[in-house]
Amino acid sequence: MKSICLFxxxxxxxxxxxxxxxxIGNDHYYYDDYANETILSKxxxxxxxxxxxxxxxxxxxxxGEFKVAFSITGVALDQFELYAPEVIKSFQDLTKTxxxxxxxxxxxxxxxxxxxxxxxxxxxxxxxxxxxxxxxxKPKVFRNTEMIYSxxxxxxxxxxxxxxILTEGARHVLGWKSPNFLYVNAINPRIKVLMRNxxxxxxxxxxxxxxxxxxxxxTAEKFTGWINKLQEKEEIVNLFLxxxxxxxxxxxxxxxxxxxxxxxxxxxxxxxxxxxxxxxAVQELQPISIVSVPDPIxxxxxxxxxxxxxxxxxxxEAFEKLYVLSQKMTNCKNDDLxxxxxxxxxxxxxxxxxxxxxxxxxxxxxxxxxxxxxxxFINYMNVLSDFTLRLNEDVPDSEENQLKVENLLEIIxxxxxxxxxxxxxxxxxxxxxxxxxxxxxxxxxx
Amino acid sequence: xxxxxxxxxFPPHISGGLGTACYGLTKGLSSxxxxxxxxxxxxxxxxxxxxxxxxxxxxxxxVSKKEIAFTDTENKIEYFEVNSNLIPYVSDExxxxxxxxxxxxxxRFVKTTEGFKIEFSGTYGPNLIEEIKNYAIVAxxxxxxxSFDLIHAHDWLAYPAGIAAKRLSGKPLVIHVHATDFxxxxxxxxxxxxxxxxxxxETADRIxxxxxxxxxxxxxKYNIPPEKITTIYNxxxxxAKLNKIKLKKGLNEKVVTFLGRITLQKxxxxxxxxxxxxxxKMKNVRFVMxxxxxxxxxxxxxxxQLGLSDKFHFTGFLKGDEVYQMLKxxxxxxxxxxxxxxxxxxxxxxxxxxxxxxxxxxGVSEILKNAIKIDFWDTYSxxxxxxxxxxxxxxxxxxxxxxxxxxxxxxxxxxxxxxxxVYKSLLS
Numbered sequence: 001m002k003s004i005c006l007f008x009x010x011x012x013x014x015x016x017x018x019x020x021x022x023x024i025g026n027d028h029y030y031y032d033d034y035a036n037e038t039i040l041s042k043x044x045x046x047x048x049x050x051x052x053x054x055x056x057x058x059x060x061x062x063x064g065e066f067k068v069a070f071s072i073t074g075v076a077l078d079q080f081e082l083y084a085p086e087v088i089k090s091f092q093d094l095t096k097t098x099x100x101x102x103x104x105x106x107x108x109x110x111x112x113x114x115x116x117x118x119x120x121x122x123x124x125x126x127x128x129x130x131x132x133x134x135x136x137x138k139p140k141v142f143r144n145t146e147m148i149y150s151x152x153x154x155x156x157x158x159x160x161x162x163x164x165i166l167t168e169g170a171r172h173v174l175g176w177k178s179p180n181f182l183y184v185n186a187i188n189p190r191i192k193v194l195m196r197n198x199x200x201x202x203x204x205x206x207x208x209x210x211x212x213x214x215x216x217x218x219t220a221e222k223f224t225g226w227i228n229k230l231q232e233k234e235e236i237v238n239l240f241l242x243x244x245x246x247x248x249x250x251x252x253x254x255x256x257x258x259x260x261x262x263x264x265x266x267x268x269x270x271x272x273x274x275x276x277x278x279x280x281a282v283q284e285l286q287p288i289s290i291v292s293v294p295d296p297i298x299x300x301x302x303x304x305x306x307x308x309x310x311x312x313x314x315x316x317e318a319f320e321k322l323y324v325l326s327q328k329m330t331n332c333k334n335d336d337l338x339x340x341x342x343x344x345x346x347x348x349x350x351x352x353x354x355x356x357x358x359x360x361x362x363x364x365x366x367x368x369x370x371x372x373x374x375x376x377f378i379n380y381m382n383v384l385s386d387f388t389l390r391l392n393e394d395v396p397d398s399e400e401n402q403l404k405v406e407n408l409l410e411i412i413x414x415x416x417x418x419x420x421x422x423x424x425x426x427x428x429x430x431x432x433x434x435x436x437x438x439x440x441x442x443x444x445x446x
Numbered sequence: 447x448x449x450x451x452x453x454x455x456f457p458p459h460i461s462g463g464l465g466t467a468c469y470g471l472t473k474g475l476s477s478x479x480x481x482x483x484x485x486x487x488x489x490x491x492x493x494x495x496x497x498x499x500x501x502x503x504x505x506x507x508x509v510s511k512k513e514i515a516f517t518d519t520e521n522k523i524e525y526f527e528v529n530s531n532l533i534p535y536v537s538d539e540x541x542x543x544x545x546x547x548x549x550x551x552x553x554r555f556v557k558t559t560e561g562f563k564i565e566f567s568g569t570y571g572p573n574l575i576e577e578i579k580n581y582a583i584v585a586x587x588x589x590x591x592x593s594f595d596l597i598h599a600h601d602w603l604a605y606p607a608g609i610a611a612k613r614l615s616g617k618p619l620v621i622h623v624h625a626t627d628f629x630x631x632x633x634x635x636x637x638x639x640x641x642x643x644x645x646x647x648e649t650a651d652r653i654x655x656x657x658x659x660x661x662x663x664x665x666x667k668y669n670i671p672p673e674k675i676t677t678i679y680n681x682x683x684x685x686a687k688l689n690k691i692k693l694k695k696g697l698n699e700k701v702v703t704f705l706g707r708i709t710l711q712k713x714x715x716x717x718x719x720x721x722x723x724x725x726x727k728m729k730n731v732r733f734v735m736x737x738x739x740x741x742x743x744x745x746x747x748x749x750x751q752l753g754l755s756d757k758f759h760f761t762g763f764l765k766g767d768e769v770y771q772m773l774k775x776x777x778x779x780x781x782x783x784x785x786x787x788x789x790x791x792x793x794x795x796x797x798x799x800x801x802x803x804x805x806x807x808x809g810v811s812e813i814l815k816n817a818i819k820i821d822f823w824d825t826y827s828x829x830x831x832x833x834x835x836x837x838x839x840x841x842x843x844x845x846x847x848x849x850x851x852x853x854x855x856x857x858x859x860x861x862x863x864x865x866x867x868v869y870k871s872l873l874s
Contacts, residue, residue: 020826021727021833317840355815355848374818377841378834385837 002180002227003236003276003285004267005194007143007166008243010048010072011109012040012079013348015369019379024386030340035369037083044084047247052090054257059097062268067099067275070243071143074107074127075346077134088134095135101277102131104139104162110345111309113144113153114296115323118330121160123342141166141278145347147196147240147299148306151292154185154193162191164282166240168299169195173291180234182281183291192282193291196240196299200226205245209254217255220262228272235285236276240299301356309350314377319350321384331395340387352376447869448482449475450594450611452585452604463790464624467656467680468600474681474862481866486588486607575638582606589614596869600624602639605646612649618872621650626663629785632710644668652868654678656788657809676868679813681858682793691767693774700731700836703776703800705769705791706783708739713782713805713822718745720780720828722752731757731836736772738763773798777842778835782822783808792817796853801845803831813856816849 017032058066072091080087094100106112106123107130113120128139142162144153149167157165169179179195203223207213215222227237242249250256267273276284300308310316322344329341353373370376397405453468472483585607589597597619599608605621612619627639647653647668653675655661661677664670695701702724704717714735721733735745735758742760749758764772773779779795779802786808793810795802796817804811805822818835820827835842 018827020830021837022723022826022830024727313840313844314838317838355844372819374831374834374841374845377838378830381834381838381841382830 002230002234002273003281004227004273005069005236005238005276005278005281006067007069007071007103007238007240007278009143009241010070010076010243012036012043012073012076013109013346014075014079014343015039016349016379016383019382019386021382021385024382025389028336028386028390030343030383030386032369036079040079040083043244043248044080044087046252047244048084048087049090050252050257051243051246051260052087052094054261056090056094056097058261058264059094059099062264063097064099065268065275066264067101067277067280069101069103069141069277071103071105072131073105073109074130075109075343077130092135095137100135101141101279102135102137102139103141103143103166103278104128104131105143106145106345108342108345109145109347110342111145111148111306111319111347111350112323112345113148113156114306114310115319116326117156119323119326119345120156123345124160126342140164141194141282146309148296149193149293149298150296151186151294153296154191154293155187158185158188158191164192164194164278166194166238166278167196167293168297168304169197169238170297170304172304173293173297177289177291178231178234180230180237181289182236182285182287183289184287186290186292189287189290192287194236194238194278194281195291196238198299200237201239201241204239204256204259205241205249208245208250208256208259218259220259220266223259223263224266224270224273227267228270236281308354308356309347312353312355312373314373315350315353318353318377318380318384321381325388325391328391328395332391334394337387337391337394344384344387349376349380353380447480447596447873448594449484449596449598449869450589450592450617451483451485451598451600452607452611453485453487453600454603463680463788464601466683466790467624467788470681470683470858471862471865473683474858474860475865477859478862478866484588484592484594486585575642578603578606578642582610586610586614595873596620598622599646599650602627602643602646605642605649609646609649618651619649620652620654620868620872621646622654622656623647623660623664623787624656625787626660626667628663628667629660629711629787630709632784650674651872652676654865654868656680657812659807659809659812660787676864678861678864678868679809679856680788680790680793681856681861682790682797682853683858684854685770685794685797691770691774693771695775697732698730700728700777701734701775702731702778702780702832702836703734703736703772704780704782705736705764705772705795706781708735708737708742708745710741711783711785712737712739713784714739714741714745715748716782716822716825716828717780718748718752718754718758719825720782720832721758722754723825723829724832725754725757728833728836733758734761734772734776735759736761736764736769769794770798773800776800778803778832780828780832781805781808782820782828784822786810793853793856796849799846799850801835801842801849803828803835814852816845816852818845 015032015035016030019030055068059068070091077088095102104124105127106120107127108123110120110123112123124142132138140162141164142157142160143166147166147168149165154165165185174195179197181195183193183195185191185193200223203215203218207215208218210216230237246256246260267275296306297304298306298308310319325341329338332338332341348367352368352370353376355373368376370379451468451472454464468485472485475481475483581603589611594615595617597608597611597615597617598621599605599619600622601624608619608621611617626643627635647664647670653664653670655664655675655677657679658677661672661675664675665672702721704712704714706712708714717733717735724731725733733754746760749755761772773795776795776798777800779792779800781789781792781802781804783789783805784807786805788809789804790810792802792804792814801818802814803818803820804814806819807822811817811819818831820831835845
């Protein structure tokens with residue numbers, strides 16, 4: 001019996017407006033409301049609502065036999081609330097069927113896991129709280145932004161109380177090994193690792209409507225057949241997709257919704273296959289080996305690395321300058337600032353600054369609201385400059401620093417005093433020298 | 447393959463991008479075996495060495511001829527000069543500047559080997575068109591005396607010469623459009639110039655445009671069938687001089703530079719407005735407008751009106767090494783051109799490790815990746831980009847490094863190869 005773990009990522013960033021340097025210190029509103037609302041409404045209408053409707057139909061029809069996992073970023077949820085509350089309602093309806101598991105992740109789709117453990121933890125807690133408030137679930141399994149994973153991140157996730165983590169079944173990590181098993185973390189074997197089957201996942205999300213693809217058209221029977229034909233011992237197929245695959249990347253006209261419906265149908269009717277949620281998979285399956293990932297991987301590009309976000313000097317500078325503020329943010333109680341701080345961390349901002357896509361005809365580029373990475377960088381740094389000013393105003397340097405400054409000032413004062421006395425002494429010593437002779441004469445005379 | 451090429455200027459005596467382009471292109475072409483070039487120029491330079499000019503009459507200086515050998519290539523190119531005072535830019539370009547210099551030029555006579563004389567007035571205005579026609583007659587005589595397979599004419603002043611040579615010899619004509627009158631005039635096209643340009647484009651067997659931007663103008667404004675026009679981008683010579691110049695910046699302030707003719711086409715007023723916006727926010731920055739042109743006085747007045755004069759400097763026309771010295775002092779280079787067929791100066795700036803901001807309305811923006819591109823009229827965006835380059839160090843560092851890399855790959859040899867392909871397709 002093979003398990004199929006179906007997982008969808010849902011994320012929409014808050015896009016910044018053109019924030020010129022003239023605005024620094026004058027205008028503290030950073031967001032392009034028009035773009036955010038238009039894009040979100042469009043995607044809600046084309047993807048989120050119709051796909052949720054279909055999943056609800058399938059969940060009701062195959063009670064208990066159809067299962068799916070979601071991770072919805074906090075920033076996406078914030079935008080649903082603002083622009084399309086009906087999307088949240090439809091997710092709640094879907095949750096009530098009991099077929100949905102929500103996974104944990106960072107609130108703002110951030111890459112804080114690569115930089116600052118405290119900020120990372122805070123972001124994750126904030127996200128879990130939000131999921132609990134809306135859907136009544138406490139996530140047990142973690143999914144990091146863009147499937148970013150390393151041994152270290154896995155170990156930290158365990159410390160934070162999660163049982164498993166999802167990541168990419170990257171070829172350079174697995175080598176000859178198959179992603180279709182359960183693995184464990186190399187530092188702490190108590191945390192399980194689910195590896196994405198990128199071949200099958202990308203068949204649906206990228207190749208489905210590609211008429212040049214040798215397997216086009218992809219039918220439900222064909223796809224289920226492929227899964228069935230895997231080695232008998234292989235236990236789990238992890239299909240991790242971006243939710244926008246349905247209706248957005250693959251348009252409705254391509255037949256993607258019909259495919260999804262019929263494919264679920266063939267899987268449920270097949271005695272050899274079943275759907276599982278990540279938590280269920282972790283409980284049911286025995287891990288077969290550790291997977292060693294010393295350097296972080298992600299699910300992006302051919303390279304499966306971090307260069308889309310931290311590939312060039314600009315991205316690195318922006319990233320460093322942002323997290324320099326994290327110390328100060330711990331003392332910040334201002335809600336507006338905390339909100340802006342969270343939105344500043346969206347990995348999308350760094351992605352827009354990437355210089356990797358100049359020549360390539362990458363599918364993702366359409367999301368970039370900027371004409372060039374340079375513009376994206378300047379805009380972000382302008383926003384960050386304004387934010388820094390506000391933060392410095394809100395959180396003056398800590399008492400400790402003030403004490404240090406006072407100490408230093410005290411030392412300067414003492415030194416000044418000393419210098420003054422010494423100067424007086426010099427003057428005193430210099431004067432008699434000039435009038436040495438007359439003085440001495442006078443002395444003698446006296 | 448022998449090419450008869452008509453231009454109007456040739457280094458070391460160049461006044462702008464066209465001379466640089468002709469030089470680079472002929473140098474690139476001369477590196478191919480079996481390709482010979484005769485280069486004809488209608489202009490005499492004051493500091494010409496007498497020994498290099500062949501005199502055929504006591505007081506007449508006719509077609510002058512000399513051989514130039516490029517040091518690093520095998521072939522020699524033949525170089526002709528026809529004594530005239532034609533200049534590429536008339537009316538509202540730097541005509542005023544040149545005119546003041548050339549008022550004193552004496553009338554001269556050109557004597558061809560067949561013995562008829564052509565009078566060159568040495569002045570501009572209504573006679574200019576007449577002089578271009580005379581240049582064409584001289585061209586005809588050159589065409590008659592030499593053997594060649596193909597004619598290549600650079601920009602409108604040389605089109606009639608190219609046409610004349612084609613009529614006489616029946617050889618195919620390639621015209622190379624470095625600019626059109628729509629770029630130079632900002633829309634107020636001189637009908638006589640337009641007629642010459644259009645005549646050249648229609649007669650030509652092939653047209654080379656320096657960018658798609660220019661190609662579109664040729665298609666849209668001159669009604670030329672698109673399949674006749676090939677886009678071949680300019681390139682830049684590796685500049686050895688740059689490394690030799692050791693110049694220390696005397697001030698601790700940032701320098702933002704505009705370098706080019708101060709004319710309508712180059713958009714100097716947008717640079718001034720952006721400088722004003724920036725100066726309100728930043729203290730330690732200076733602006734330099736290097737060049738001359740008919741809008742210079744207007745710019746000086748506007749800078750004074752904005753109260754910027756202590757931070758905004760005009761250098762006048764920069765010659766030779768002065769350009770490189772200026773670039774060495776520059777932190778950000780801006781080219782806000784309103785209509786720029788190509789624009790070679792940003793490439794030179796990038797060679798000098800200067801990050802550049804260029805307008806979307808320039809041909810060079812079609813090929814450059816490592817440059818910030820803005821619309822010329824968007825002074826807010828321009829000021830913001832300058833601010834970003836001066837404040838966020840990683841951006842300037844990135845553009846310096848990858849910009850230099852990018853520009854090193856834009857070689858004339860590559861462009862020349864594409865030109866050669868055009869020749870081949872016409873001759874086969």
